[in-house]
Amino acid sequence: MKKSILTAGCFLIGIIALAQSTDIEKVKATVDKQDIKNHIYYLASDELKGRETGTPGIEKAADYIADKFKAYGVQPVKGAEEGYFQHVKLKNVTVPTSIKASIGSTDFAKENLALLKGDNIVTAGQAVFLNYGTAEDFEGKHVEGKVVVTYAGGPDQTDPGSLFKLALQKRGLAQKAGALALLEIHEFNPQYWSSVSGYLNHEKMTIFNGSEEEDGLAHLWVNDTSKMLTTLKVGENLKVKLTVNGIDNKTLTSRNVVGMVEGTDPKLKKEFIIYSAHYDHVGVGAPNAEGDSIFNGARDNAVGTVTVLSAAENIARYPTKRSALFILFTAEEKGLLGSKWYVEHPLIPLEQSVYCFNSDNASYNDTTKATIVGLERTTASQHIKDACAAFGLTAIDDPAPEQNLFDRSDNVHFAAKGIPAPTFSLGFTAFDAEVFKYYHQVTDNPETLDYDYLEKFFRSYVLSCRNIANADATPVWVEGDKYYEAGQKLYGTDR
Numbered sequence: 429m430k431k432s433i434l435t436a437g438c439f440l441i442g443i444i445a446l447a448q449s450t451d452i453e454k455v456k457a458t459v460d461k462q463d464i465k466n467h468i469y470y471l472a473s474d475e476l477k478g479r480e481t482g483t484p485g486i487e488k489a490a491d492y493i494a495d496k497f498k499a500y501g502v503q504p505v506k507g508a509e510e511g512y513f514q515h516v517k518l519k520n521v522t523v524p525t526s527i528k529a530s531i532g533s534t535d536f537a538k539e540n541l542a543l544l545k546g547d548n549i550v551t552a553g554q555a556v557f558l559n560y561g562t563a564e565d566f567e568g569k570h571v572e573g574k575v576v577v578t579y580a581g582g583p584d585q586t587d588p589g590s591l592f593k594l595a596l597q598k599r600g601l602a603q604k605a606g607a608l609a610l611l612e613i614h615e616f617n618p619q620y621w622s623s624v625s626g627y628l629n630h631e632k633m634t635i636f637n638g639s640e641e642e643d644g645l646a647h648l649w650v651n652d653t654s655k656m657l658t659t660l661k662v663g664e665n666l667k668v669k670l671t672v673n674g675i676d677n678k679t680l681t682s683r684n685v686v687g688m689v690e691g692t693d694p695k696l697k698k699e700f701i702i703y704s705a706h707y708d709h710v711g712v713g714a715p716n717a718e719g720d721s722i723f724n725g726a727r728d729n730a731v732g733t734v735t736v737l738s739a740a741e742n743i744a745r746y747p748t749k750r751s752a753l754f755i756l757f758t759a760e761e762k763g764l765l766g767s768k769w770y771v772e773h774p775l776i777p778l779e780q781s782v783y784c785f786n787s788d789n790a791s792y793n794d795t796t797k798a799t800i801v802g803l804e805r806t807t808a809s810q811h812i813k814d815a816c817a818a819f820g821l822t823a824i825d826d827p828a829p830e831q832n833l834f835d836r837s838d839n840v841h842f843a844a845k846g847i848p849a850p851t852f853s854l855g856f857t858a859f860d861a862e863v864f865k866y867y868h869q870v871t872d873n874p875e876t877l878d879y880d881y882l883e884k885f886f887r888s889y890v891l892s893c894r895n896i897a898n899a900d901a902t903p904v905w906v907e908g909d910k911y912y913e914a915g916q917k918l919y920g921t922d923r
């Protein structure tokens with residue numbers, strides 16, 4: 429009796445070891461150094477000019493990824509366009525070349541004005557003062573075709589978060605009431621104002637959800653340094669002159685690249701593991717001393733793109749129990765926009781998307797490690813550690829919490845929705861000079877990478893994917909995590 433249990437035990441251990449070694453063999457069969465090199469040398473080539481969103485270079489990268497998906501046998505996702513794409517609507521917002529305003533008898537100098545949102549306008553007419561511009565303040569007031577003037581923030585809400593949040597509320601109310609423009613009066617100290625207006629007077633890209641007309645309302649922040657407007661009376665009619673000129677906003681469509689492989693387990697295939705990375709980078713900038721002006725972004729994030737390509741090739745050939753969803757995001761460098769768009773327009777219901785295994789990279793300083801930002805925050809940590817160990821690497825958690833890296837990449841939009849979402853990165857033990865040497869520098873080139881290390885790194889990622897996607901238990905947030913409750917809300921409390 430004893431002996432047969434022992435024999436059965438040995439047999440079981442043998443099976444587990446065999447399953448593990450088979451998965452290692454499967455990973456080795458598809459992830460190899462030369463393929464990795466080919467992908468990175470193309471994605472980070474000068475031909476793609478740094479893959480900036482809105483330029484032809486990034487479109488070439490998107491087509492390359494889609495061609496690989498097709499070659500691997502990755503399936504298109506229902507609702508995707510032209511096979512493997514999700515269109516992402518963006519707007520490139522420029523700054524006015526001239527901006528002038530006077531309220532009542534007070535003229536404001538250009539340096540005390542900043543456009544928060546909206547389009548060119550030239551007007552001279554009526555303004556109405558609505559205190560803090562709350563819903564009650566708007567009630568019963570006739571503001572159609574007029575300029576609305578309000579104080580910024582709320583009576584006790586002047587912290588930066590509230591200022592921006594309440595500004596959007598006021599904007600919505602002003603638009604609904606048919607106002608011509610909205611001016612908010614601030615009393616910032618000069619240093620703080622210069623950082624706020626510096627941020628606003630800066631070309632940027634945003635998600636474009638609305639229509640041109642809705643987006644057009646000129647919305648200005650006015651810094652009333654000499655407190656000329658502190659005695660305005662609610663409902664008071666004022667004369668106003670307003671000129672905003674030279675804005676040249678353009679909408680554009682960019683592309684997330686998406687594909688899937690259906691799982692093999694009749695029950696678990698309803699659950700999707702997302703494998704994601706951004707494939708854009710920052711484009712072309714000022715030349716360095718050697719005359720190089722192309723930010724090729726080999727580490728950031730051709731490497732991340734290839735983690736997902738490696739997983740796609742492997743899982744298409746050897747499907748896992750859970751289904752796989754591969755997403756390469758556009759416009760991460762413009763403010764995590766492609767991933768934001770995806771979670772707002774998911775192609776697979778978010779509650780079926782049980783895990784997001786993201787990859788993003790600055791650089792590395794330790795080729796014995798893989799750094800997983802958020803490693804210990806989900807119950808998948810052992811799967812990742814085991815996979816790294818199988819290829820001679822040590823998995824470590826975020827060594828630089830002060831950089832707030834977890835909330836600075838695409839994974840954060842998934843986390844905020846409740847989806848466990850760590851980020852798998854090249855091994856770094858500190859965000860130090862060695863990392864900054866390449867992080868967002870023209871030196872981030874393919875020939876500066878250690879491909880022996882990369883082979884271990886990509887194999888570790890793909891084996892982690894297999895371990896997570898084949899495990900009996902669905903990975904969840906560790907109890908008490910910042911996003912634990914969001915997870916309970918998304919999936920229900922019985923998980």
Ligand SMILES: [Zn+2]
Nearest residue numbers: 709728761868
């Ligand atoms: Zn970056």
